[in-house]
Amino acid sequence: DTGVSQDPRHKITKRGQNVTFRCDPISEHNRLYWYRQTLGQGPEFLTYFQNEAQLEKSRLLSDRFSAERPKGSFSTLEIQRTEQGDSAMYLCASSLETAHYGYTFGSGTRLTVV
Amino acid sequence: DQQVKQNSPSLSVQEGRISILNCDYTNSMFDYFLWYKKYPAEGPTFLISISSIKDKNEDGRFTVFLNKSAKHLSLHIVPSQPGDSAVYFCAARALLSGAGSYQLTFGKGTKLSVIP
Numbered sequence: 236d237t238g239v240s241q242d243p244r245h246k247i248t249k250r251g252q253n254v255t256f257r258c259d260p261i262s263e264h265n266r267l268y269w270y271r272q273t274l275g276q277g278p279e280f281l282t283y284f285q286n287e288a289q290l291e292k293s294r295l296l297s298d299r300f301s302a303e304r305p306k307g308s309f310s311t312l313e314i315q316r317t318e319q320g321d322s323a324m325y326l327c328a329s330s331l332e333t334a335h336y337g338y339t340f341g342s343g344t345r346l347t348v349v
Numbered sequence: 350d351q352q353v354k355q356n357s358p359s360l361s362v363q364e365g366r367i368s369i370l371n372c373d374y375t376n377s378m379f380d381y382f383l384w385y386k387k388y389p390a391e392g393p394t395f396l397i398s399i400s401s402i403k404d405k406n407e408d409g410r411f412t413v414f415l416n417k418s419a420k421h422l423s424l425h426i427v428p429s430q431p432g433d434s435a436v437y438f439c440a441a442r443a444l445l446s447g448a449g450s451y452q453l454t455f456g457k458g459t460k461l462s463v464i465p
Contacts, residue, residue: 277438277455291445337383340392
């Protein structure tokens, strides 16, 4: 296992279109997180899964955003009716239990809404 | 309300000298503090952490100091190397209420440039 994989690495979309990102966590990690990073900011928490259950959602996650983790393996993050303010790096991370080393992050998906 | 603050957006240091990156926090419920390193076009990579009950943790060239009374931590890199040039994020861990896991809150980052 080579770590957390995210696909695609880059996505350019027109405003109003829907986009979907995929994250494949480290296989033995049961916890999966989505973060968003905008220019000049640190990563901001979006949502958290333990196995297939979505246990926490940030208020940053508007109703245009939906995340799933079917069967507790890979996860998808969908943004409907994209807006220019959605342009950001979307980071996925996974962890095993509550390790004090934090999470292992993927390389992210950079979304540009034009 | 920013709970984790890194007030220096950038820092330049000569190769071989010490780099000191600072971080302040406001939430007393944070139980672990972590430093991540990020290169362009990559995700953050874990570097070192410290429990809130400790005041120092060392790993090779990297040492993190925690001053709980001042709600302040710092990362020392000695000696600094050109390969250390990256953005460094301070992060703090707090329990997600009712979710059985933890959330990391990040600062805005400090861009470290180590000059050969």
